[in-house]
Amino acid sequence: EVQLVESGGGLVQPGGSLRLSCAASGFTFSSYEMNWVRQAPGKGLEWVSYISSSGSTIYYADSVKGRFTISRDNAKNSLYLQMNSLRAEDTAVYYCARELLRWGQGTLVTVSS
Amino acid sequence: QSVLTQPPSASGTPGQRVTISCSGSSSNIGSNTVNWYQQLPGTAPKLLIYSNNQRPSGVPDRFSGSKSGTSASLAISGLQSEDEADYYCAAWDDSLNGPSWVFGGGTKLTVL
Numbered sequence A: 001e002v003q004l005v006e007s008g009g010g011l012v013q014p015g016g017s018l019r020l021s022c023a024a025s026g027f028t029f030s031s032y033e034m035n036w037v038r039q040a041p042g043k044g045l046e047w048v049s050y051i052s053s054s055g056s057t058i059y060y061a062d063s064v065k066g067r068f069t070i071s072r073d074n075a076k077n078s079l080y081l082q083m084n085s086l087r088a089e090d091t092a093v094y095y096c097a098r099e100l101l102r103w104g105q106g107t108l109v110t111v112s113s
Numbered sequence B: 001q002s003v004l005t006q007p008p009s010a011s012g013t014p015g016q017r018v019t020i021s022c023s024g025s026s027s028n029i030g031s032n033t034v035n036w037y038q039q040l041p042g043t044a045p046k047l048l049i050y051s052n053n054q055r056p057s058g059v060p061d062r063f064s065g066s067k068s069g070t071s072a073s074l075a076i077s078g079l080q081s082e083d084e085a086d087y088y089c090a091a092w093d094d095s096l097n098g099p100s101w102v103f104g105g106g107t108k109l110t111v112l
Helices: none
Strands: A003-007 A010-012 A018-025 A034-039 A045-051 A058-060 A068-073 A078-083 A092-098 A107-111 B009-012 B018-023 B034-039 B046-049 B063-068 B071-076 B085-093 B100-103 B107-111
Touching (some): A018 A107, A045 B100, B034 B063, B046 B063
Parallel strands (some): B009 B107
Antiparallel strands (some): A003 A018, A018 A078, A034 A092, B034 B046, B063 B071, B085 B107
């Protein structure tokens, strides 16, 4: 069974950093493109970042470019999102998604003082 | 402001047929396929339709998708109370400013 389990969310102060992880199982992780998508409280879905199966191609939304870094470790079947210089508007549930077809349950990031 | 445009709300009575539209442009819907998602309160989005009109296993055939030009539609027939949820469309965007996934703003479906 395909499973995507996010972790690493929590409360962080503005300007702080957080690293999200997504543990994948039930499929050949190294064969699939992965994405991070977020949803602010009461708002719609917003794509954050994309990484190709090998990690050689990466894209970011303008809203996070220069602050967030996506990466993956195919040997560990894991996807990551390093988030720096966090702002209040980054507060959201963050989902990892395989090709936007299979989604995890999300992890909540709250940026507040 | 979302790149893809959806009506913010839709409604219908049990048994009715409801459609939700999703309007984009040549760089997204016009040149790539469309996915549709259902999100129940407090849960993660669930894939409803992929590649414009394909249903994943387990999704009832009451749900169908279509695409024409730069617009797409989700149709729900035989509306049921459990269909009350938020619905989102998404497509890959080949913008020269940088490729990305783009979403509609979501449509809240109410079953009256």
